[in-house]
Amino acid sequence: MTDSREHAIVVGGSLAGLLTARVLTSHFDQVTLIERDRYPDSADFRAGIPQSRHLHALWTKGLEIIEDLFPGIEAELAAAGAPELGIPRDFLWLTSAGWRRRFDITKMLTFSRPLLDWTIRKRLLSELTVLTHHEVIGLLPDGKDVTGVLVREAGTRGPGEPLAANLVVDATGRTSKAPDWLAELGYPAPKETAVDPLLGYTSRYYAIPEGYDPGWRALYLQADAPATRRTGGLFPQEGGRWICSLSGAGRDYAPTDEQGFLDYAKGLRSPVLYDAIRTAEPLTPITSFRRTANHRRHYERFRTWPDGFVIVGDAVCAFNPIYGQGMSVAALQAVLLDESLAGDPHGMTRRFQRGAKRRGSGAWLVATGEDFRYAETTGSKIKPYNRIINRYVARVVAAANVDEQACAALLDVLALKAGPTSLFNPSVLRRVLLNHAPQPPGPADLLPTPLPSLR
Ligand SMILES: Cc1cc2nc3c(=O)[nH]c(=O)nc-3n(C[C@H](O)[C@H](O)[C@H](O)COP(=O)(O)OP(=O)(O)OC[C@H]3O[C@@H](n4cnc5c(N)ncnc54)[C@H](O)[C@@H]3O)c2cc1C
Incomplete structure (x- = not known):
């Protein structure tokens, strides 16, 4: 140039x-x-x-950069009604290794993409x-x-x-x-x-029912690959709305008709999302996206x-x-x-x-490693090092459910504040070795109340 x-x-x-x-x-x-x-x-x-x-x-690193490029934009989004959530404090977050304890580690503003x-x-x-x-x-x-x-x-x-x-x-x-x-x-x-896990999104907006206070503000119910393929997210956004996105890998797509959408939500690993939306007022038609x-x-x-x-x-x-x-x-x-x-x-x-x-x-x-767990995933073949990393990351996820430092390390990687290799730092490795087995969540004050049952 x-x-x-x-x-x-x-x-x-x-x-x-x-x-x-x-x-x-x-x-x-x-x-x-x-x-x-x-x-x-x-x-x-x-x-x-x-x-x-x-x-x-939008994970932390992305928001930080956008704030640097447009100083004051976080405040503007918040003023437009974007809720601020503690992660994972305000979430019920079901991971492949069970419920994540609700540590107070970082924050996320949740807003619609158009906003x-x-x-x-x-x-x-x-x-x-x-x-x-x-x-x-x-x-x-x-x-x-x-x-x-x-x-x-x-x-x-x-x-x-x-x-x-x-x-x-x-x-x-x-x-x-x-x-x-x-x-x-x-x-x-x-x-x-x-690397295509043949995943489709199906989404709809709902009005958050007035006075609704179940003890959480957002839900993230992940699949447990390869056994289950369905993930459900319910996040609050500006305008007192929830966005509900249901996604399924391996062509297990959520239907776009009223009853089919609800039934699919019922089939997630916990009924908590279904319980929230089944009586909520829908604000939009149901739309899907598969690319x-x-x-x-x-x-x-x-x-x-x-x-x-x-x-x-x-x-x-x-x-x-x-x-x-x-x-x-x-x-x-x-x-x-x-x-x-x-x-x-x-x-x-x-x-x-x-x-x-x-x-x-x-x-x-991060993305392809998890996707390789599905037998239906098409495209490039999994490399041997991916298999090793996958096994280790499964342990990190389990440790992050019960150990605050492991959780912070994993969130840094998901939020692109640190590279995946940081999960191999001795301090993280130690926490993972101590806590790698899937465990029931810890003390009562960190539990979702009441604790949703798992299927
Ligand atoms: C279902 C779904 C959910 C997602 N969720 C998240 C999420 O939670 N977090 C996250 O970080 N990312 C998410 N993403 C990814 C995110 O949407 C994209 O990474 C982001 O939009 C940046 O994409 P882009 O600007 O490169 O391209 P795009 O957003 O695809 O935009 C391309 C633009 O180019 C224009 N255009 C195309 N061709 C031409 C042309 N020839 N001349 C002029 N204009 C043209 C289009 O009209 C469009 O405006 C999600 C993506 C999908 C599919």
Whole structure:
């Protein structure tokens, strides 16, 4: 990439695109964001991010980065009604090794995905040139480098208009056409890795019944792979609502009809979620989403990489969403791009692409490791080291249910504050050896009251 910093283009204005655009405003005179959808004028759903109708949890690292990029945004989300939950204090959290004791370790703001994007857009869009209802259909080449994009109004045909830029960022998510665009410049197809547990989400909003106080504020009832495949999440969000997302691996999808949805909830490992929603008022229809495979495109392996072009977010690496990592990895990549742009411009885009892979490696290990437990999981084969890590992580989960330090260490990894290797630190190892057997939860003050029975 040359050192010229006149204009940057971000393609795709969902979370990865918005965070990237924010970073680019510090490095370029002008930033243009091109988004195929028209943005709603409120915290509403839009077609381009269909997954936003489903439970989205933002782990600590992601929220910290977003707060750094948009100071005061946490307070803004809270003011818009996003509840703050103690983790796991306010949760009934059923893990593969039983109930987790309700230690008070960290916090999470719980909000709808549309509220997060809307709050960011309100802060950011005035700093950018924004082309909504436009789509990018190709790259402008200069030899094997990229000097801009071809863009046209969404829903129209034709070759598109050229728009020049010193840097183009592809943030178009799982449906990214970057492999085709790069092929037109003479690059080979990227190698791809997919690990697909054939998981589907089915979700619905409910009004939280007035005065409802069962002794918990959120439910997270996980599957116990491979024996059970169903997970249920019930999280409070702004507007006094619960979002209820039921997910099933191995094609064990929750139905989208009223009775089928309730029956599926009844079939979770504990009836506590079913008991909560069966009399609650539904606020939305039931919707489902099945594009959830772990999917990585190995752009980092390219021998040469175009100047003037990088790829971020789900377009590079998308995760089984059940572990809640996609937005936080996109945030980590935005920080990496900021650092990369502050460094040597020579070979910057290639270094970035390699670094982007590394920023998602821990999340990939966590997500795929668990998914390999299902016999139905398709794609790459499990590696021997995954088996060993899986066995150890199962023990960490059991220890984290009863031991506060082990729980804190595991939460750090899930929240992307620490890499999975931190679970092998001697201090954690010791706690795991002492507490690895699944145990009933501890003292009465840490128990959910009344203690839900398990199936
Ligand atoms: C069911 C589900 C639940 C999830 N839950 C969580 C969670 O709990 N926590 C978490 O961290 N992550 C979660 N994720 C992942 C999260 O949704 C994504 O990681 C996040 O949205 C970042 O994705 P992205 O911005 O790269 O792409 P996307 O969100 O897919 O956005 C791509 C954008 O590009 C636009 N676009 C596409 N093509 C073009 C084009 N040619 N020209 C212009 N614009 C274009 C689209 O309209 C869209 O706005 C979940 C995902 C799913 C599927």
